[in-house]
Amino acid sequence: xxxxxxxxxxxxxxxxxxxxxxxxxxxxxxxxxxxxxxxxxxxxxxxxxxxxxxxxxxxxxxxxxxxxxxxxxxxxxxxxxxxxxxxxxxxxxxxxxxxxxx
Amino acid sequence: xxxxxxxxxxxxxxxxxxxxxxxxxxxxxxxxxxxxxxxxxxxxxxxxxxxxxxxxxxxxxxxxxxxxxxxxxxxxxxxxxxxxxxxxxxxxxxxxxxxxxxxxxxxxxxxxxxxxxxxxxxxxxxxxxxxxxxxxxxxxxxxxxxxxxxxxxxxxxxxxxxxxxxxxxxxxxxxxxxxxxxxxxxxxxxxxxxxxxxxxxxxxxxxxxxxxxxxxxxxxxxxxxxxxxxxxxxxxxxxxxxxxxxxxxxxxxxxxxxxxxxxxxxxxxxxxxxxxxxxxxxxxxxxxxxxxxxxxxxxxxxxxxxxxxxxxxxxxxxxxxxxxxxxxxxxxxxxxxxxxxxxxxxxxxxxxxxxxxxxxxxxxxxxxxxxxxxxxxxxxxxxxxxxxxxxxxxxxxxxxxxxxxxxxxxxxxxxxxxxxxxxxxxxxxxxxxxxxxxxxxxxxxxxxxxxxxxxxxxxxxxxxxxxxxxxxxxxxxxxxxxxxxxxxxxxxxxxxxxxxxxxxxxxxxxxxxxxxxxxxxxxxxxxxxxxxxxxxxxxxxxxxxxxxxxxxxxxxxxxxxxxxxxxxxxxxxxxxxxxxxxxxxxxxxxxxxxxxxxxxxxxxxxxxxxxxxxxxxxxxxxxxxxxxxxxxxxxxxxxxxxxxxxxxxxxxxxx
Numbered sequence: 001x002x003x004x005x006x007x008x009x010x011x012x013x014x015x016x017x018x019x020x021x022x023x024x025x026x027x028x029x030x031x032x033x034x035x036x037x038x039x040x041x042x043x044x045x046x047x048x049x050x051x052x053x054x055x056x057x058x059x060x061x062x063x064x065x066x067x068x069x070x071x072x073x074x075x076x077x078x079x080x081x082x083x084x085x086x087x088x089x090x091x092x093x094x095x096x097x098x099x100x101x102x
Numbered sequence: 103x104x105x106x107x108x109x110x111x112x113x114x115x116x117x118x119x120x121x122x123x124x125x126x127x128x129x130x131x132x133x134x135x136x137x138x139x140x141x142x143x144x145x146x147x148x149x150x151x152x153x154x155x156x157x158x159x160x161x162x163x164x165x166x167x168x169x170x171x172x173x174x175x176x177x178x179x180x181x182x183x184x185x186x187x188x189x190x191x192x193x194x195x196x197x198x199x200x201x202x203x204x205x206x207x208x209x210x211x212x213x214x215x216x217x218x219x220x221x222x223x224x225x226x227x228x229x230x231x232x233x234x235x236x237x238x239x240x241x242x243x244x245x246x247x248x249x250x251x252x253x254x255x256x257x258x259x260x261x262x263x264x265x266x267x268x269x270x271x272x273x274x275x276x277x278x279x280x281x282x283x284x285x286x287x288x289x290x291x292x293x294x295x296x297x298x299x300x301x302x303x304x305x306x307x308x309x310x311x312x313x314x315x316x317x318x319x320x321x322x323x324x325x326x327x328x329x330x331x332x333x334x335x336x337x338x339x340x341x342x343x344x345x346x347x348x349x350x351x352x353x354x355x356x357x358x359x360x361x362x363x364x365x366x367x368x369x370x371x372x373x374x375x376x377x378x379x380x381x382x383x384x385x386x387x388x389x390x391x392x393x394x395x396x397x398x399x400x401x402x403x404x405x406x407x408x409x410x411x412x413x414x415x416x417x418x419x420x421x422x423x424x425x426x427x428x429x430x431x432x433x434x435x436x437x438x439x440x441x442x443x444x445x446x447x448x449x450x451x452x453x454x455x456x457x458x459x460x461x462x463x464x465x466x467x468x469x470x471x472x473x474x475x476x477x478x479x480x481x482x483x484x485x486x487x488x489x490x491x492x493x494x495x496x497x498x499x500x501x502x503x504x505x506x507x508x509x510x511x512x513x514x515x516x517x518x519x520x521x522x523x524x525x526x527x528x529x530x531x532x533x534x535x536x537x538x539x540x541x542x543x544x545x546x547x548x549x550x551x552x553x554x555x556x557x558x559x560x561x562x563x564x565x566x567x568x569x570x571x572x573x574x575x576x577x578x579x580x581x582x583x584x585x586x587x588x589x590x591x592x593x594x595x596x597x598x599x600x601x602x603x604x605x606x607x608x609x610x611x612x613x614x615x616x617x618x619x620x621x622x623x624x625x626x627x628x629x630x631x632x633x634x635x636x637x638x639x640x641x642x643x644x645x646x647x648x649x650x651x652x653x654x655x656x657x658x659x660x661x662x663x664x665x666x667x668x669x670x671x672x673x674x675x676x677x678x679x680x681x682x683x684x685x686x687x688x689x690x691x692x693x694x695x696x697x698x699x700x701x702x703x704x705x706x707x708x709x710x711x712x713x714x715x716x717x718x719x720x721x722x723x724x725x726x727x728x729x730x731x732x733x734x735x736x737x738x739x740x741x742x743x744x745x746x747x748x749x750x751x752x753x754x755x756x757x
Contacts, residue, residue, distance in 0.1 A: 003617070024740050025737055025740055025741055025744065026737075049695075070256060080757075094735070094737055095734050095735065095737075097734070098733060098734030098735050099734055100734045100736070100739075
């Protein structure tokens with residue numbers, strides 16, 4: 001099998017995942033946080049399809065479809081929350097909201 | 103009828119359920135009819151069963167009725183089986199017969215209680231009758247023990263029936279020389295009930311151990327099986343079993359050293375004192391020893407202990423009764439004393455004589471208590487005989503029946519008590535003249551204190567005029583049982599006339615199949631002349647006691663007053679109940695309380711509470727510490743998730 005080696009895909013996936021994760025942790029704008037979550041999900045998708053190709057198995061690709069569906073739902077819910085938050089607080093800053101505590 | 107002997111127990115149980123659950127809504131008349139009726143019906147059924155049993159040949163007069171298997175655990179098989187033989191049916195008739203009369207009397211006596219208390223009283227009383235009948239009809243030791251504990255519980259419930267009452271001080275005695283002797287206060291009903299229950303626990307502890315030992319020795323608890331196997335058992339084990347069982351009897355029948363609860367049990371309503379603490383429950387110990395007579399015969403040492411404890415208790419209680427001023431307490435000490443007689447009888451092997459005295463005692467002591475209750479009823483609960491006097495004129499029927507009871511208790515010739523007591527004295531004489539002297543001394547004291555109470559309360563001039571003016575004869579529903587019991591106390595002796603008169607002794611003949619005493623009389627019998635002499639001595643002693651009481655309390659009332667001064671230490675000693683209560687208080691109760699205090703503070707509060715509270719505090723503090731990490735900032739939560747995920751990855755890789 002020729003073309004780009006699988007390791008590159010995996011490396012790219014890991015880099016994208018790390019960028020996403022760090023973004024989720026350090027960025028304060030909810031919109032950016034959600035985009036970072038998307039980035040993490042797609043990094044995983046990339047890993048799935050790369051390994052699917054490497055192992056000659058369809059399972060990885062089927063999984064990716066599922067993840068895409070779930071990611072779409074997640075984005076819909078996340079954006080809805082973001083819109084509501086903005087309406088209520090006139091802010092999109094995650095540090096401004098800390099209602100979720102016992 | 104024997105097949106339906108279970109009805110004898112089931113009927114009072116039905117009474118308990120009806121009166122206990124619905125009684126307060128059903129009205130006094132209904133409660134009374136049910137409460138009295140079920141006991142009367144039980145008596146009728148018992149009598150019917152007895153005629154059926156009598157129709158059988160002597161050798162077959164043991165009927166067992168297996169109802170169902172109660173406990174089946176490994177080798178331990180305890181069926182719920184009732185046993186109707188000559189002894190148990192005899193007890194059934196005594197319990198339900200005297201019980202019926204006392205129930206009838208209670209209808210009048212408890213009339214002043216409100217409907218709830220009235221219904222509750224009859225429910226308790228019926229429960230007692232059911233438990234007592236279970237006790238006497240049981241076919242094995244465990245079932246006997248169940249009845250034994252149930253009557254104890256009923257005793258507790260009924261002693262404390264008026265649980266709201268407080269301790270009652272007794273007015274001090276002012277002696278002739280002006281000094282005063284303070285009397286111990288009468289314990290309140292709630293504490294008296296507890297005392298009775300706890301003191302009985304001590305005895306029952308021994309009883310339970312005895313039952314365990316029977317099972318581990320014989321592998322069965324059934325009476326017949328145990329008795330059949332007993333001759334092969336080692337003598338030491340039999341001695342241990344009999345002594346442990348007797349420990350239970352000592353508690354239940356208020357013998358030394360556990361006699362202290364019975365006088366305080368008088369805090370309960372008087373019908374309770376008559377039924378439970380005179381006629382029936384306290385005689386359960388005598389019944390138990392008589393029932394286990396096979397074991398006691400094989401352990402002569404234990405039988406001797408039984409007889410000696412009985413003899414000493416009889417004298418001890420009679421001596422205390424001499425100086426009591428509370429009418430019911432005089433009768434209570436008298437009960438302890440008479441129970442001592444019964445134990446002398448069963449201890450020396452005269453089981454029929456013991457049962458005969460149990461029966462006549464049930465008649466005349468129930469009578470005396472009910473008459474005392476009638477006096478209390480008339481005097482609005484005044485029970486101190488020093489405030490009575492001359493009551494004869496106000497309440498002739500009560501006075502007359504009390505006289506009959508007193509004559510029987512004193513052993514006046516030809517009354518029931520004379521024959522039954524004489525029978526015991528005769529058997530005691532055959533066993534050992536020393537025991538006979540003990541019994542005779544008790545008989546003298548008995549006659550004296552009984553008639554002291556009678557003369558002080560009923561004869562002479564009233565000492566408390568306002569009280570006297572209020573006195574009135576009790577209603578017919580109370581005097582009728584008195585009259586019936588008086589007849590029984592007077593004529594009950596016919597049931598067991600002495601052999602020397604050449605007439606059949608019905609009690610002994612009826613009970614002979616159980617005790618297997620055929621021909622025993624001839625073996626150990628004394629000569630007719632000796633027996634006549636003993637009869638004469640008993641009669642003389644009874645008459646002497648009565649005469650002495652008459653001389654002291656009617657003709658020369660200054661004599662006892664002067665005696666009290668001259669013998670002041672003895673008087674104070676007896677007035678304080680031989681300090682037995684104080685001794686127990688100092689040695690057992692106080693140290694027990696200190697131990698409990700120590701355990702409560704040291705073990706319970708510090709150690710156990712410490713562990714429990716410490717755990718709770720640890721969790722609460724830990725939780726409080728952990729909440730600071732839950733600050734509501736989503737990035738912090740996300741960081742937690744990532745760190746966790748990272749740790750998992752590290753773990754999976756490193757593993």
